[in-house]
Amino acid sequence: MNHSKDPFQSALKVQEAIPQPPSVNPAWKKGHKQELLPIDTYIEGILSGNRVILSKAITLVESYLPEHRALAQQIIERCLPYTGNCIRIGITGIPGAGKSTFIESFGTFLTHQGHKVAVLAIDPSSQRTKGSILGDKTRMESLSVDQNAFIRPSPSAGSLGGVAQKTRESMMLCEAAQFDVIIVETVGVGQSETAVHSMVDFFLLLMIAGAGDELQGIKRGIMEMADALMINKADGDNLSAAQRAQASYKSALRIFPQPPSGWNPQVEIMSALENKGVEKVWDMIIDYLNTTKQNGYFQQKRNEQNQSILLESIKDNLLSGFFSHPVLKTALKTTEKKLLSGQVNPYVAAENLLNLYFEQLKS
Amino acid sequence: MNHSKDPFQSALKVQEAIPQPPSVNPAWKKGHKQELLPIDTYIEGILSGNRVILSKAITLVESYLPEHRALAQQIIERCLPYTGNCIRIGITGIPGAGKSTFIESFGTFLTHQGHKVAVLAIDPSSQRTKGSILGDKTRMESLSVDQNAFIRPSPSAGSLGGVAQKTRESMMLCEAAQFDVIIVETVGVGQSETAVHSMVDFFLLLMIAGAGDELQGIKRGIMEMADALMINKADGDNLSAAQRAQASYKSALRIFPQPPSGWNPQVEIMSALENKGVEKVWDMIIDYLNTTKQNGYFQQKRNEQNQSILLESIKDNLLSGFFSHPVLKTALKTTEKKLLSGQVNPYVAAENLLNLYFEQLKS
Numbered sequence: 001m002n003h004s005k006d007p008f009q010s011a012l013k014v015q016e017a018i019p020q021p022p023s024v025n026p027a028w029k030k031g032h033k034q035e036l037l038p039i040d041t042y043i044e045g046i047l048s049g050n051r052v053i054l055s056k057a058i059t060l061v062e063s064y065l066p067e068h069r070a071l072a073q074q075i076i077e078r079c080l081p082y083t084g085n086c087i088r089i090g091i092t093g094i095p096g097a098g099k100s101t102f103i104e105s106f107g108t109f110l111t112h113q114g115h116k117v118a119v120l121a122i123d124p125s126s127q128r129t130k131g132s133i134l135g136d137k138t139r140m141e142s143l144s145v146d147q148n149a150f151i152r153p154s155p156s157a158g159s160l161g162g163v164a165q166k167t168r169e170s171m172m173l174c175e176a177a178q179f180d181v182i183i184v185e186t187v188g189v190g191q192s193e194t195a196v197h198s199m200v201d202f203f204l205l206l207m208i209a210g211a212g213d214e215l216q217g218i219k220r221g222i223m224e225m226a227d228a229l230m231i232n233k234a235d236g237d238n239l240s241a242a243q244r245a246q247a248s249y250k251s252a253l254r255i256f257p258q259p260p261s262g263w264n265p266q267v268e269i270m271s272a273l274e275n276k277g278v279e280k281v282w283d284m285i286i287d288y289l290n291t292t293k294q295n296g297y298f299q300q301k302r303n304e305q306n307q308s309i310l311l312e313s314i315k316d317n318l319l320s321g322f323f324s325h326p327v328l329k330t331a332l333k334t335t336e337k338k339l340l341s342g343q344v345n346p347y348v349a350a351e352n353l354l355n356l357y358f359e360q361l362k363s
Numbered sequence: 364m365n366h367s368k369d370p371f372q373s374a375l376k377v378q379e380a381i382p383q384p385p386s387v388n389p390a391w392k393k394g395h396k397q398e399l400l401p402i403d404t405y406i407e408g409i410l411s412g413n414r415v416i417l418s419k420a421i422t423l424v425e426s427y428l429p430e431h432r433a434l435a436q437q438i439i440e441r442c443l444p445y446t447g448n449c450i451r452i453g454i455t456g457i458p459g460a461g462k463s464t465f466i467e468s469f470g471t472f473l474t475h476q477g478h479k480v481a482v483l484a485i486d487p488s489s490q491r492t493k494g495s496i497l498g499d500k501t502r503m504e505s506l507s508v509d510q511n512a513f514i515r516p517s518p519s520a521g522s523l524g525g526v527a528q529k530t531r532e533s534m535m536l537c538e539a540a541q542f543d544v545i546i547v548e549t550v551g552v553g554q555s556e557t558a559v560h561s562m563v564d565f566f567l568l569l570m571i572a573g574a575g576d577e578l579q580g581i582k583r584g585i586m587e588m589a590d591a592l593m594i595n596k597a598d599g600d601n602l603s604a605a606q607r608a609q610a611s612y613k614s615a616l617r618i619f620p621q622p623p624s625g626w627n628p629q630v631e632i633m634s635a636l637e638n639k640g641v642e643k644v645w646d647m648i649i650d651y652l653n654t655t656k657q658n659g660y661f662q663q664k665r666n667e668q669n670q671s672i673l674l675e676s677i678k679d680n681l682l683s684g685f686f687s688h689p690v691l692k693t694a695l696k697t698t699e700k701k702l703l704s705g706q707v708n709p710y711v712a713a714e715n716l717l718n719l720y721f722e723q724l725k726s
Contacts, residue, residue: 076708077711080708169710310698314716345439346669
């Protein structure tokens with residue numbers, strides 16, 4: 001354990017044996033160049049659950065270098081047949097709801113039950129700082145040294161879509177590495193909850209009692225997305241407040257239409273800190289799995305998610321192909337000026353720009 | 364006037380002197396082929412307000428024949444500098460709200476004030492019957508023979524987007540023909556209200572009292588779009604019900620956020636049948652114009668509408684270019700099957716399909 005005076009380095013207790021991206025663990029920068037291994041080494045390592053190899057492979061997935069990207073895709077392709085045999089759980093909540101403490105407690109509960117737990121993250125703020133932020137992960141002390149757990153900070157990327165893609169691809173590798181419970185966590189700001197919801201089977205909203213709804217800043221859309229609400233910090237003086245909040249949210253949920261899963265969202269209270277009630281989450285998830293595997297919704301949802309990725313990727317690329325094309329960017333600006341001065345029929349202007357674009361593609 | 368036993372023909376009192384599309388007035392089918400005039404004839408006719416020439420030009424706009432379309436675009440291009448000097452009013456309401464009676468009364472009021480009024484329509488049901496439906500227009504008896512009015516039934520088209528485009532282009536020609544008040548009406552079903560709202564300056568919602576909100580089936584989104592609500596049929600036994608409804612809707616509107624126009628939506632009562640209160644609509648519109656021309660919103664909204672057409676047309680075409688390409692349609696089906704059986708990474712599948720598409724474009 002490195003205890004140099006650099007505060008950043010001394011804070012690093014998260015899985016020190018596992019190579020982290022240089023932005024996370026600068027110690028790896030010095031002299032630890034990412035060396036590419038033969039592809040079979042990655043595959044064998046991943047399939048046998050080797051966390052060091054898994055981590056190196058995920059670093060390739062997160063990389064922007066073309067040679068890394070190409071190798072990463074080959075690895076993913078070979079791992080694909082081994083994915084899917086897991087439960088994917090999304091967890092969100094405002095800062096202060098106690099996500100890290102909960103994941104620590106919940107993850108430890110699961111590994112003691114014989115599961116292998118991977119924890120990934122989508123951290124929107126990392127997009128601004130362009131580096132992965134450990135955030136609360138330094139507080140998952142017990143889980144971070146658990147042999148049957150794997151914790152990875154959020155990738156950084158230029159956009160939420162980029163981060164979501166890399167997280168999904170990392171998830172594929174974790175599944176191939178025999179992790180049967182995948183947790184994807186995010187902070188309750190921005191659009192990241194929608195991104196997480198679109199890649200998991202079960203979506204959990206963590207809340208605390210004692211603050212009014214409006215203060216919790218939970219968007220109605222997020223509540224409607226949740227399969228379960230867990231009201232955390234139901235301990236000490238907070239206990240009765242938590243129980244009141246539970247009753248409130250139960251009534252609130254009743255006004256929402258029945259979800260397509262056929263499983264009615266539940267509201268429970270817990271204290272992750274005191275390790276009380278955490279197992280209720282797993283009971284709910286098991287119940288959810290039973291229901292949705294029986295009624296077919298479980299697989300249907302996964303199919304829809306994949307189909308969605310396919311179509312959204314196609315659409316995004318088609319549009320950006322046009323709007324980021326240098327010739328079209330210039331022509332569009334000129335057209336917009338003419339439009340402002342009423343000189344052109346906008347329908348015809350659109351046709352002309354499209355013809356220009358398709359000409360450009362041919363050349 | 365043709366009074367043959369064919370009930371469809373005898374019902375036709377709308378502007379018989381004006382050539383109608385054959386689907387509207389079959390009499391024109393026999394031996395009245397649409398002959399193309401020299402372009403200057405169209406231009407001179409339109410600019411001098413000749414309603415017969417205007418109607419022929421709009422028939423070209425509505426046509427799908429390439430030679431008609433090409434000529435229509437040339438006509439529009441030459442007319443463009445003469446457009447914009449008008450007020451565009453959208454009117455919607457559920458069937459039975461009395462739109463035709465209102466437009467008859469309102470239109471006549473305006474022509475008596477010296478205005479020239481064009482009435483266009485977007486009739487969603489015409490998409491299914493593939494022919495223009497006159498609907499209530501046969502009841503606009505007085506306006507239909509008014510020299511300073513021009514009434515045109517909804518175009519038919521394969522899609523709402525197509526109908527909206529043709530209506531907008533027809534509107535450009537009406538404006539060039541010196542019609543200074545353009546009314547676009549639609550029935551309150553489907554998405555047509557959004558289409559109408561996106562092409563007008565002022566959006567009016569016609570309602571009746573005496574039916575509960577839920578029975579009126581007015582979507583909240585439509586109410587939020589409205590610049591004014593007119594409660595019609597405020598006569599006889601209905602009067603007090605109308606006044607109560609007015610009070611209700613006034614309170615309802617207060618909970619909506621302040622609209623970007625800076626002009627607060629108003630609620631008035633009227634009886635179009637008895638010709639009472641109809642002038643209030645014009646007072647509101649004048650007031651709206653004064654406010655929004657002063658604060659710049661009037662022109663800003665028109666600019667945004669044009670910009671929107673440009674970008675939406677581009678996006679729609681980019682996407683349909685891909686999804687309707689025969690080679691891509693087949694490849695997409697194959698890919699979707701592989702996706703269902705978990706054989707491919709959806710991100711990579713999307714990339715491959717895009718590469719295939721761009722190759723196809725080059726050949």
